[in-house]
Amino acid sequence: MDDPKTLVSTDWLAKHIRDPDLRILDASWYMPAENRDARAEYDAAHIPGARFFDIDEIADLRSDLPHMVPPVEKFMSRMRALGVGDGHQVVVYDGAGIFSAARVWWLFRLMGQNDIAVLDGGLPKWQAEGHPIEDLPPVIRDRHMTVRRQNQMVRDVTQVASASKLGDHEIIDARAAERFSGAASEPRAGLRSGHIPGSKNLPFGNLLNGDGTMKAPEALRAAFEAAGIDLAKPAITSCGSGVTAAILSLAMERFGKTDHALYDGSWTEWGAFPTLPIATGDT
Structure with missing residues (x-):
C-alpha cells in the first residue's frame, strides 16, 4: 500500500x-519529559541524505503557543535552506515510528505540497531491518518551492468554538483517554483538564501496530467508527499541541476521507483560556 502522497514503507525508501529528486527529512520531536535531544540524535545517526526539520524553529515564533504554523515566507526560506523545493518527492520520518513526522506531512500539505509521504515505522524500523545510517551532513543545493497555502486544512480557536457549539463537524482528539476525560493532569503547566465539548476521543496509538507502523486503511476506518465518529461530517483533529492530531489526519487521508482540518493551537490553547468551556468524562 505504498503511496508517495501519504505513507511509504522502508522497502520503498530503500x-x-x-x-x-528524492529528499528525506528527519522530523523527530519529543515531549520535554522524555529528555531526548532530537537534533543531537540526528547528528549522531540519520538515514543517508536526510536533512533535519526543526518543528520548533520552522514555526511562528511570534506566538506564545508551541510550533504553530510558520508564515508562508518563513516556510519557503527554510525549505530553500534545506534544499527542498518544486519537483521533489519528500519522505519524512521520526525517531519514534510514527509521531512527529505526520505533523510535517500535514504542514507540507497545508502549504500546497502533495508529494510527501511519512516513512511507515520511521527510523526504528529502518534500523531494525539493517538499512544504512550515517552521521554526515547532507550536501544541500538551493531549490525554489512554490507555496499555495490551503487554508481549509487548518482551524483556529474561534472556528473550533463555533464547530463545538453547532455540532456540524466531528472534533477528534488524539490524546490518551485519561487526558481526554480529565482524569489525568496535562503535561504542560497551567492547563485545565478535560476536552472540547462535543469532541470524540481516538488516541493516536489506536491507529498504530505494535511495531510502530500504521494500520491498514480498512482497520483505520474501523477505528474511527468504533470511536463513534460520524465520517459523513467534516473532521477537525486536535491533540495536546497539534503534533499527534496530524496522525489522525494522515489516517483519514489513507482511507479516503479528505474533508479534514487540524486545530493548530489544540489543547495547549483551549485549555489555557478560562472563558472557553470544557467537558470531562468519556463524552
Missing part, C-alpha cells in the same frame, strides 16, 4: 533512496 529502493528509491538514490533517486535524484
